[in-house]
Amino acid sequence: MKWGLPALAALLLFYPFILTGPFYWDIGVAFLLAAISASAWNIVGGYAGQVSVGHSMFFGVGAYTPLLFYHLWGLPPVAGVPAGILVSLGLALVVGMPTFRLQGHYFSMATIAVAELIRIFVGTWDLVGAAIGLQGPAVGRGWWDLTFRSELPYYYIFLAVLAVVLYTTFEVERSRFGYYLRAIKAGERAARSLGVPVRETKLKALMLSALFTSLAGSLYSIKTGFIDPESGFGILVSVQMVIVAALGGAGALFGPLVGALILVPLQTATNTWFGGGGSGLTYILYGGIIVLLARFEPGGMHEWWQRVAPLLARRKHAA
């Protein structure tokens, strides 16, 4: 395992040269975006155990603001990224402050309701393009518009962001804050009785998670140059984050990476096999995977591997 991390880094760095061509680069970019969003979800959903099923609210806000800045004032989309983050942090407070006083289910219910509220509202709001959505600059006016014809620049920008998200999560994991999160997940009452500032810690985790999710949304809309209510705030956006993180292992640093590694190629495959009608089947499959995970392996591949690896090692020993 000592060489695991450098090997992974090298693989991700050189992937575009190992598998060349727009098709593979496109999958690579989709993989990175899924990994970034799921890692962001993981901070509050995995480490703190506060299961959000409406993270699309942060993703959507992050996705809309850059294109809104371009649409309204002709600014380069990147200029809207900080504004998106600020709005997302505000949203995190609105959802987190009341619900973190209550039992965990309230938080899940509130996230899905607020995400849906915003989706419907944005769909009727003319300023942000209502149901049609917003478009970015068709042709870049300069490098600062970040409109590249090739997938390659996006791949490396996304990779850099993923590195930042993972490094932050790694630091969180080692810090006192990280211990607080795990204590809360293991038992809120016990954590509180030991002096963990429960509400404050959960709120901080949600805000950190919202920040990165918003950033992921911005990356998405800047790359695609288009956003509408469904691709920004739709429930499937949240589902994607939940399933990628939970499949790989919620609350494990590299869990989302593993989840994205399995799901993104799977999704590409089902879309290729079944054509346009494939997306419906993909989500039936997603629902099935989520149910099976919850029933048999809530810890995801991460915990499964931790259980299986020693058995394999023992067998090798015996042989």
Place this chain on the structure above:
Amino acid sequence: MLLAQVIVGGLLLGAIYALFSSGLTLIWGMMNFINFAHGEFVMLGMYVALLVVVWLGGGPAAFGFAAAFALFVLGVVVYLSLIRHVMRGPMLAQILSTFGLALLLRYTAFWIFSANFVSLPQVSLSGTLNVAGILMPVPQLVAGVAAIALTFALHLLLTRTTVGSQLLAVAEDRNAAMLMGIRPDRMQALAWGLAAGSAGIAGALMAMSYPWSPSVGETFGLTAFVVVTLGGFGSVPGAMYAGLIIGLIQALSAYWFGPIYKDIVVYALFVALLWLRPQGLMGKA
């Protein structure tokens, strides 16, 4: 006069909200468990009604009973095969189990029935009643009255019968109930059956007057959350009042602001409730 019409329409729809929300609140009261697939149960009830009418030519009594029965069975199966195994597990498993189930049911319905809106072929109930100038379509009236009667019957079942006492005993203290000779698994399976059954019959009642598509489950599920939060988690009478209130609020906001705002207002009310009174109207903190 138009306003009175809107109010009556809202209350009649609210009665159906009360019925399916009482199922959700029953599960919560029994086992502190939130069912994210509850709206999908309502949606399935609507399709069961459709199939009974189209294939068997059944009337309202037939498809109402069929929807209730089919969903009761589904509820019991879901409890025995899924919920029983996750309900004492980590929070993640609890929430993902029914959230995944909701996706599975919704997209399977999309796949089978397509995304198009459908409505029930003309059933034997038709016509419009004119009471002092307020027009009430008979199917809507029958559905509303039946829904309130069924919600009330569920309340009576819980508070006045032996089975109800056994259900509440399990809700109160699973282990103590077991020592009294009650089988908690059986009772909880029954609760899931009742909850899903009430959702199913509510769906069948709604199908008589409104067109639907597989995506309505999401809306109804969220509406049920709001009703249950307003009424107080675990309280069937609370769900009854709150259902009527939410139906009324929806109708009025659609009337005053436009139809797209009916859900926005209700979800916004939910956020406001969480801030101000999360225990609801009749619940304990």
